[in-house]
Amino acid sequence: MDPSLYVILDRVAARGRDLEAILEAVIAGGCRMVQLREKEWPSGRLLPLAERLAARCRRAGVTFIVNDRVDLALAVGADGVHLGQDDLPPRAARPLLRPGMVLGRSTHSLAEARQARDDRADYVAVGSMFATTTKPDFRLVGPQRLRQIRPETTLPLIGIGGITPDNVGEVIRAGADGVAVISAVCGAADPAATTRRFLGAIGAARDLTPRSRPL
Numbered sequence: 629m630d631p632s633l634y635v636i637l638d639r640v641a642a643r644g645r646d647l648e649a650i651l652e653a654v655i656a657g658g659c660r661m662v663q664l665r666e667k668e669w670p671s672g673r674l675l676p677l678a679e680r681l682a683a684r685c686r687r688a689g690v691t692f693i694v695n696d697r698v699d700l701a702l703a704v705g706a707d708g709v710h711l712g713q714d715d716l717p718p719r720a721a722r723p724l725l726r727p728g729m730v731l732g733r734s735t736h737s738l739a740e741a742r743q744a745r746d747d748r749a750d751y752v753a754v755g756s757m758f759a760t761t762t763k764p765d766f767r768l769v770g771p772q773r774l775r776q777i778r779p780e781t782t783l784p785l786i787g788i789g790g791i792t793p794d795n796v797g798e799v800i801r802a803g804a805d806g807v808a809v810i811s812a813v814c815g816a817a818d819p820a821a822t823t824r825r826f827l828g829a830i831g832a833a834r835d836l837t838p839r840s841r842p843l
Contacts, residue, residue: 629691629707629730630660631751631786631806633826636695637681638665641762641814650819651681655688657823663710665695665810671703678704693732698724708732708750713740718747732786736767741777741785749783753808756789757799762810771802778803793825797833806830 635654637647651662664681666674678694682704685692693708694701698721701709708730711721718731725731732751733744744752754773756766766789774785787799788808799807809826816822 629750629784631784631808632661632830633659633823634661634663634786634806634808635659635813635823636663636665636808636810638762638810638814639669640667641811643815645814647677647814648680648684650814651684653819654813654823655684655690657820658827659690659823661691661693661806663693663695663808667696671697671700674700675703678706682706691730693730701729702726710734710753718744718749722748734788735777736769737773738776738780742780745781745783751784751786751805752777752781753786753788754804755787755808757787757807758790758795760790760811762789771798771804774799774802774804793822793829796826796829800830800833801837 637650639647642650662685664678678700682692691707693710694706695710696715698709710732712734718733722731730750732753733749734753735741735744741752754777756768757771760766774787777785784805785803786806786808787804791799791807791809792812796807813819813822
C-alpha cells in the first residue's frame with residue numbers, strides 16, 4: 629500500500645465523466661492507491677462498475693479500496709474498505725474482512741484517531757485539511773490536527789479535504805504520509821497531469837521534511 633497520493637473516484641465529483649477513464653489517467657500519472665466512493669447508487673447498481681475498477685487496479689498493481697460498503701468490497705475482491713465515523717467501527721468490521729484486507733478510518737479529532745489506532749485500523753484519514761465542496765457537512769480541522777495526532781501513532785496518516793497541488797506540501801510537512809483527493813483530480817481537465825503534479829509536490833515536500841515517528 630502506497631498512500632502517497634490516494635485518489636478517490638467519485639461520480640458526482642467527476643461531473644459525468646467516466647470513472648474508468650479517470651482511473652486509467654491516474655494510473656498513467658503514477659497513482660498507486662484509489663478508492664471508489666459512491667453515496668447514492670445502491671450496491672447492486674454499483675457492482676458492475678466496482679468489478680471493472682477492481683480488475684483494472686489488480687492488473688496495474690494498484691491498491692483498490694471501497695468506501696463504506698464492506699459487502700461490496702468483499703464481493704469484488706477489493707484490497708480493502710474505508711469506513712467513516714457513521715459506518716461500522718473497525719473492531720466490528722475487521723472480523724468480516726478477508727485476511728490481509730486494508731481497513732481505513734476517517735477521523736476528525738485526536739480521540740477518534742486514537743480509537744482508530746486501538747481498533748486496529750491500517751491507516752487513519754484526517755480531515756478536513758481545508759475547505760471543501762465535496763462534503764457539505766465537513767469539519768475543518770486543518771493541518772494542525774495532523775501535528776497533534778502524529779506523535780500518537782505509527783499508522784499511516786492521510787490528510788483529506790480541499791487539498792490541491794498548491795497546498796499539499798503544507799499537509800505533508802504537518803506529518804501526513806499521504807493525501808486523499810477527490811475533486812482536485814476527478815474534476816481536473818487532465819487527471820494524469822494533475823496526478824503527476826501532486827506527486828511532484830509531495831516528493832518535494834518530503835525532501836524538505838524531517839520524518840519522525842513515535843517510539
